[in-house]
Amino acid sequence: MTHALPGYVCPEDETRADVRTAPWCCPVCGGPWDLDFTPDPASPLAPDAGPPSLWRYGGALPLPGAFSVTMSEGRTPLVPLGERIHAKLDFLMPTLSFKxxxxxxxxxxxxxxxxxxxxxxxxxxxxxxxxxxxxxxxxxxxxxxxxxxxxxxxxxxxxxxxxxxxxxxxxxxxxxxxxxxxxxxxxxxxxHVFNPYFLHGTKTYVYEVWEELGGRLPDALVLPVGNGTLLLGAALAVRELARRGVRPPQLIAVQAEAVAPLASAFASGAQDAAPVPELPTLAEGIAIPAPPRARQILAAVRASGGTFLTVPEPALRAAQRDLARRGLFVEPTAAACWAAVGPLSPADPLKGRTAVVPLCGAGAKAGLPE
Structure with a gap:
């Protein structure tokens, strides 16, 4: 029922708008919307009682009432990639990506x-x-x-x-x-960038990790970042679960070295990211030279105590092949996090901490690079 839909609010100037009549961006600053919605932490989360899809977290989602659109998305496996790192296989979603x-x-x-x-x-x-x-x-x-x-x-x-x-x-x-x-x-x-309902969908990634790990989260969530839709969704879920007493993890954001405006801004201490050239990279899914939600992404990573990592092109190729040899064939963008924190990384950025990485796009979509 549309009259019950949470409204839009601009994170920059607090302009508000009705979802039924709102323009696609804030009419004052031209930026993306946030959503005027916060789940009640006192309401029970009982995903096992819900349908076999991400709608099982209905109490934490902003669309009230009955839903009709679904392909039983979500509930993707969480598998170990060593003693400290698990991979969440979102490339097994209906269209083969976390989107x-x-x-x-x-x-x-x-x-x-x-x-x-x-x-x-x-x-x-x-x-x-x-x-x-x-x-x-x-x-x-x-x-x-x-x-x-x-x-x-x-x-x-x-x-x-x-x-x-x-x-x-x-x-x-x-x-x-x-x-x-x-x-x-x-x-x-x-x-998927300007409409905040998308972010409230991607946050279910973290709710599933929480459920699969028995009501806790790892020390770190390692996330590929271009427009930041997965990371910002993760940040929403982390905040919501923290209100329920769940210890929040650090957010470790990963960009391709070729197109890394957010990593550069983070390193310089900037609050916003300056546009960078749109250079070619195997990780095309995160090759965003001017992310509209840059300020929010940088703030979310800093608030978590996390950091940014960048990976060069050879590391993307090597990580994709390494995952394939482990039985997991993903596209290069999906291999970026494994390149950043896996055994092929030049250092150990996790420093003994536990982590979950998303394998968020199937290799069948892109093939294996030379």
């Missing part, structure tokens, strides 16, 4: 709002997930992708019935093209 966690939330929200069409922009995985869940919800979908996007990913979007618009240039060019469409009447902009 399903946020996409199901946006599709359910769009279904309730009833737009004429849904528009998204993506370098691949988010667009694929949104296309699939829009198909599930019976929504018309259009995805803007940068030229050079993997044909395997664009083929998957088209297979789900989405119209794919290839935009000359890089990731930022695709985003600008989608945002131009987002201003038109009857359009719902299913932005």
């Amino acid at each position: 399903d966690r946020g996409a199901v939330m946006l599709a359910e929200l769009a279904r309730r709002l009833g737009p004429e069409r849904v528009v998204a922009d993506s370098s691949g995985n988010a667009g694929t997930a949104i296309a699939a869940y829009c198909a599930r919800a019976g929504l018309t979908c259009e995805v803007f992708v940068p030229e050079g996007t993997s044909a395997k990913k664009t083929d998957q979007m088209r297979a789900h019935g989405a119209a794919v618009r290839v935009v000359p240039g890089g990731r930022e060019a695709a985003a600008l093209a989608a945002r131009a469409e987002a201003d038109l009447p009857g359009v719902f902009y299913a932005s």
